[in-house]
Amino acid sequence: MRRAAICRRRPRCSPFLPSCVLPHRQFSSASGLHGLDASQLKIIRKGGEPTPLPPLDTLVFGRTFSDHMLDVDWDVNEGWRAPVIRPFQNLSIHPAASSLHYALQCFDGMKAYKDDSGRIRMFRPDMNARRLLLSSQRLGLPSFDELQLVECIKALLSVDSSQVPQKDGYSMYIRPTSIATQPTLGVGPPSQTKLFVILSPVGPYYPTGFKPVQLLADTHYIRAWPGGTGDRKVGANYGPTILPQTLGAKKGYSQMLWLFPEGDDYRLTEVGTMNLFILWKNEQGEKELVTEPLGDLILPGVTRDSIIKLAQKMHDIKVSERPVYMKKDFLKAVAEKRILEVFGAGTAAVVSPVDRIGFDGVDYPIPVDPDNPSAGIGPLAKKLLKELNDIQYGRVPHEWSWLV
Amino acid sequence: MILRRTATRLSARSAALRSARRCAASSTSAVGPVNVLLGRELSNHFHLATELFLIEERQPRQPTLFLWRNDKTIVIGRHQNVWRECDVQKMDRDGVQLSRRDSGGGAVYQDLGNTCFTFLSPGGTFDKARNNAIILNALKNRFGTQGEASGRNDLVVDGKKFSGAAFKQLGPVDLHHGTLLLHVDLDGLGRYLTPHKLKLQSKGVASVAARVCNLRDLNPEINHQTVCDALIAEFARSYGADPDSIQAEEVTSTSPLTQSQVFQKHLSRLQDWEWRFGSSPQFSHELETRFDWGTFTVHLDVKGGVVSQCRIFSDCLDAPLIDLLTTSLQGVKYDPSELYKAALKVADTDVRESWMKEFGSWIREQVAT
Numbered sequence: 001m002r003r004a005a006i007c008r009r010r011p012r013c014s015p016f017l018p019s020c021v022l023p024h025r026q027f028s029s030a031s032g033l034h035g036l037d038a039s040q041l042k043i044i045r046k047g048g049e050p051t052p053l054p055p056l057d058t059l060v061f062g063r064t065f066s067d068h069m070l071d072v073d074w075d076v077n078e079g080w081r082a083p084v085i086r087p088f089q090n091l092s093i094h095p096a097a098s099s100l101h102y103a104l105q106c107f108d109g110m111k112a113y114k115d116d117s118g119r120i121r122m123f124r125p126d127m128n129a130r131r132l133l134l135s136s137q138r139l140g141l142p143s144f145d146e147l148q149l150v151e152c153i154k155a156l157l158s159v160d161s162s163q164v165p166q167k168d169g170y171s172m173y174i175r176p177t178s179i180a181t182q183p184t185l186g187v188g189p190p191s192q193t194k195l196f197v198i199l200s201p202v203g204p205y206y207p208t209g210f211k212p213v214q215l216l217a218d219t220h221y222i223r224a225w226p227g228g229t230g231d232r233k234v235g236a237n238y239g240p241t242i243l244p245q246t247l248g249a250k251k252g253y254s255q256m257l258w259l260f261p262e263g264d265d266y267r268l269t270e271v272g273t274m275n276l277f278i279l280w281k282n283e284q285g286e287k288e289l290v291t292e293p294l295g296d297l298i299l300p301g302v303t304r305d306s307i308i309k310l311a312q313k314m315h316d317i318k319v320s321e322r323p324v325y326m327k328k329d330f331l332k333a334v335a336e337k338r339i340l341e342v343f344g345a346g347t348a349a350v351v352s353p354v355d356r357i358g359f360d361g362v363d364y365p366i367p368v369d370p371d372n373p374s375a376g377i378g379p380l381a382k383k384l385l386k387e388l389n390d391i392q393y394g395r396v397p398h399e400w401s402w403l404v
Numbered sequence: 405m406i407l408r409r410t411a412t413r414l415s416a417r418s419a420a421l422r423s424a425r426r427c428a429a430s431s432t433s434a435v436g437p438v439n440v441l442l443g444r445e446l447s448n449h450f451h452l453a454t455e456l457f458l459i460e461e462r463q464p465r466q467p468t469l470f471l472w473r474n475d476k477t478i479v480i481g482r483h484q485n486v487w488r489e490c491d492v493q494k495m496d497r498d499g500v501q502l503s504r505r506d507s508g509g510g511a512v513y514q515d516l517g518n519t520c521f522t523f524l525s526p527g528g529t530f531d532k533a534r535n536n537a538i539i540l541n542a543l544k545n546r547f548g549t550q551g552e553a554s555g556r557n558d559l560v561v562d563g564k565k566f567s568g569a570a571f572k573q574l575g576p577v578d579l580h581h582g583t584l585l586l587h588v589d590l591d592g593l594g595r596y597l598t599p600h601k602l603k604l605q606s607k608g609v610a611s612v613a614a615r616v617c618n619l620r621d622l623n624p625e626i627n628h629q630t631v632c633d634a635l636i637a638e639f640a641r642s643y644g645a646d647p648d649s650i651q652a653e654e655v656t657s658t659s660p661l662t663q664s665q666v667f668q669k670h671l672s673r674l675q676d677w678e679w680r681f682g683s684s685p686q687f688s689h690e691l692e693t694r695f696d697w698g699t700f701t702v703h704l705d706v707k708g709g710v711v712s713q714c715r716i717f718s719d720c721l722d723a724p725l726i727d728l729l730t731t732s733l734q735g736v737k738y739d740p741s742e743l744y745k746a747a748l749k750v751a752d753t754d755v756r757e758s759w760m761k762e763f764g765s766w767i768r769e770q771v772a773t
Contacts, residue, residue, distance in 0.1 A: 039487035039684040082686075117445055117657040119675075126497075147493040151681070158677030403501060404677070 033079025036072065036144035036195075038151035040082035043159060050162045056170055059203040061348065066160040066172070070152050070197040073181075074142045083152050085159055088198065094183035102187055103236040104180035106135035109347045110302065111173055111202075112157050112404070114166040115394030120157050120404040122174075123392045125150045127302045132176055135232040140189040141178045149176070153197055154404045160199055161404070168393065169204035173347075205349035210376030212355035212368050213344070215271055216253035217326065218244060219360070223258040223270060224297045231296050238273070245272070253358055255344070259326065260297055266326040269297045274344030274352060275304040278324060279317070279380050281338040286318050289380070293321040303345045303388070306400065310387050317380070326359060334364050341378035342366050350388055351381040437643045439464050440636050440652040443472030448479060448503040448514065453671035454655055455522055455581065461666040463576045467529075469639045470522040471632045472655075474514055476589075477501040478596050481509040483726045485701065485717040487684045488598065495596050504680045507570060508723030511597060517587035517618065519628050521635065523580040530578030532571065534642065539567065539584070542638035546630070547623040557582070564617035586627060587620040685715045691770050695762055697721075702767065706738045725756055729763070740768040 046067045054064060065088055072083040098104045110128040113121050129146035137143060153174060157164065164172040176197040180190035221244040224230020229237060241256065248256055255272035269292050270276055282288040289311050292298050311319045324330055333339050344352040353376065357364045369375035377385070390396040441458075443451045451472040458470065476498070478490055482505060486492065489511055495502060514520070523535045536553045543549045551561040559567035569582025620626040637647040653659075661667055673679055687705040694700070698720030705713035714733040718726050728750040736746045747764035751757035 038492075038681070040686065041681075041683050043678050117447065117450070119447060145493075147496055150496060151492065155677040155681065158675065161672070161675070399499060402496065402499065404675075 036080040036148045038148045041152060041155055042082055042084045044086040046087040053163055053165060053201055056165055056167055056203060059201055061202050062200050064201055066163045066199040068156060068159050070156045072195045074193045076191040085156055093181060096183045096185050097181045098190060099179035104139055104190055105235040106139055106233055107175060107177040107235060108132040108233055109175055111171040111347060112164060113171045113392045114164045118166060120161055120164050121394050121401045124302050124400045125153060125402055131233060135234055136178050138229060138232045139234060141193050156197055157404050163201055165201050171202060173200045173202045210353060212353040212376060213254040214356040215255050215257035215354055216248035216251060217257040217259055217357055217359040219259060219266060222260060226296045228296055231298060231300060233299060257357060265328055267323045268326060268330060271344040274346035275301040277343050277345055279341040280333050287316060288318045288320055290320045290322060290324055292323055301346060303347055303350060306388060307345050307384050310384055339366055341380055343381045351385050353377045353381055437466055437645050438640060439466050439468040440650050441470040442652045442654050444654050444656045446475040448474040448477045449671060449674040452674055453667050456670040457661055457664055457667040458524055459574055459577050459579060461664055464524055465526055467643055468524040471635060472520050473516055473518060473628055476515045477503050478511055478513055479503045479505055480511045481719050482506055482723040483508060483718045484511060485684055486681050491596055491598050500596055502680050508721045510719035513592035515589055515592060519584045519586055519631055521582060525578045527576045527578055530573060530580060535580050538638045538642050542634040546634035547626055549619060549622050565615055566617055566619050585616060585618050586631060587618050590616065687713060693766055697759055709738050711736050711738055740772045743771055744768040
């Protein structure tokens with residue numbers, strides 16, 4: 001909207017301030033285009049009562065969605081349009097849209113929780129918004145102000161607040177996605193895009209209690225490589241993992257342990273769609289929690305970062321971010337019985353204990369809890385899970401928990 | 405009903421009655437001449453919803469005192485534009501909540517160093533002097549502070565304001581609520597508001613801060629618990645009740661009153677993002693000014709020479725007036741004298757008439773080419 005002609009025609013200023021050109025919309029200073037602006041949010045409600053949740057124990061991850069969604073369009077001439085919250089519905093996309101052809105798509109995943117007072121809390125939403133921004137930039141999708149996105153997500157959670165479950169272990173999974181929508185087949189930077197957010201009420205990843213997983217450390221399939229997009233949450237990283245995962249499942253393994261070859265050895269990078277943590281007694285005899293450092297091979301997980309920061313406050317363990325090699329480090333530790341716990345870390349499961357790793361045709365049992373053979377989760381993983389849950393559900397005040 | 409929070413640590417004299425208070429927490433009408441409620445949650449929305457529940461549903465027949473406080477919150481007036489007034493991103497980063505009142509006026513900052521009080525009396529029995537005396541005597545007797553009432557709404561000590569209040573006669577119930585600055589972060593308001601240039605022209609936020617004070621600076625014993633204790637005792641004495649006989653009702657998220665439809669309706673309304681934040685209009689015309697009685701930003705969408713949409717932001721204390729004015733301007737010909745007439749149309753009291761004359765003259769002048 002441009003300024004009224006009246007403004008320029010007025011001959012003199014009144015004693016009070018005259019109407020003047022106030023910057024209504026956030027403008028990206030570099031380009032003069034509209035920025036993503038939560039103050040322009042338009043809310044179109046479904047009407048009628050909110051859809052009641054199905055019985056909580058029947059919730060399957062990602063199958064049920066809330067009543068509304070957030071939808072924001074961008075184009076290269078105008079910048080970001082006004083965000084809209086509207087009833088959940090299918091998208092209409094031109095068949096030539098490059099998100100459908102060249103994987104011009106990125107996404108993120110985070111959760112919101114309802115605390116004992118019924119207030120909704122997001123867990124570190126600034127980290128996810130920042131990550132979506134970095135993923136977007138990697139694909140030539142448009143940038144945006146991260147806190148404006150967080151504000152829009154707050155509004156969406158507020159509209160569907162009654163559908164956020166209020167029970168320990170249950171939460172609202174938040175899926176922001178950014179896709180290219182311009183109707184041309186050329187391979188190039190997108191001129192039209194859409195950012196949308198959908199919400200899905202979810203239950204505990206392990207509804208009947210922790211069941212450790214078995215990993216296949218396959219030496220053929222590689223998830224990420226230097227110079228690639230392994231450190232960004234783009235759809236292109238995930239699709240190709242389905243086949244190896246299915247082949248592994250046929251052999252009795254629940255997840256892939258992704259390896260990266262170096263020389264004649266392999267770095268242990270991630271497990272399934274999670275980051276990997278190893279708790280062991282290292283060769284100096286120290287109790288050490290170790291994970292691959294950030295870089296092209298590793299997705300910067302928010303759970304990963306949270307675990308590192310919580311573990312750093314624990315006095316009895318050393319926390320290291322350094323590569324762990326399969327033959328010279330890991331299998332040696334297995335043989336010398338120095339492995340204490342191995343677990344994956346991610347938004348969906350938070351922590352996922354491992355009790356077996358198959359490599360090169362050999363299965364290596366991994367202790368879950370050395371003091372309790374029938375435990376489904378080890379002591380450190382359990383402690384970290386409790387600390388995280390306490391923060392997420394608002395039982396312990398923490399700057400990581402943002403009220404809606 | 406299991407109470408999750410412990411009772412106020414009151415003076416030794418009343419400690420023995422704590423267990424009796426727990427049992428009485430679920431009672432909805434106290435036996436005795438007064439009611440006392442203590443808000444235990446730290447959410448401004450929760451307490452405002454409790455207040456509305458007391459006013460609309462419970463409508464106590466005895467004089468009632470409700471004491472509460474909340475975590476870092478900016479509370480804005482009914483008709484303020486959050487996006488212009490507040491640095492929303494800084495609030496997000498610092499974990500400061502946003503709450504929007506139903507009443508008019510401007511923004512205030514509240515944190516755990518700010519104690520809120522609500523006096524409810526049966527309709528027609530409101531006595532401002534008596535309520536103020538309860539507060540001032542409680543502070544004097546217990547902490548030795550010499551405060552006095554000043555102007556219509558304020559309580560001051562040594563000329564510095566430590567309390568502001570608002571009053572409303574609501575039929576079956578009269579409401580008198582306000583704040584007490586005990587140990588509030590006085591820089592909070594300035595930190596989270598944007599430097600709105602019209603405000604800077606007038607008093608400005610910085611100079612307001614110079615004229616307020618925290619009571620704890622006068623006596624280090626002052627905190628939420630000791631002040632509540634003193635207020636409850638003085639409140640009881642004022643109505644001839646024995647302070648030790650007071651059974652304060654603790655209000656938490658598991659209290660029976662939270663099951664009330666009135667409570668739940670108000671809580672979800674006050675928590676709703678659209679109510680609190682809402683959107684900032686993108687209309688064709690925007691006019692801004694400041695009168696002594698309020699700053700104004702008038703957004704008009706003019707189509708075919710007629711005001712097709714009107715949205716007014718203001719910190720004027722008369723919130724219903726803003727609603728009436730908005731409706732009155734909608735559909736009016738975009739013409740100086742028509743707009744003036746539309747403004748005068750809503751003036752149904754002397755005060756409103758003088759205000760609308762000022763407003764109407766201003767808008768007439770703005771629009772005249």
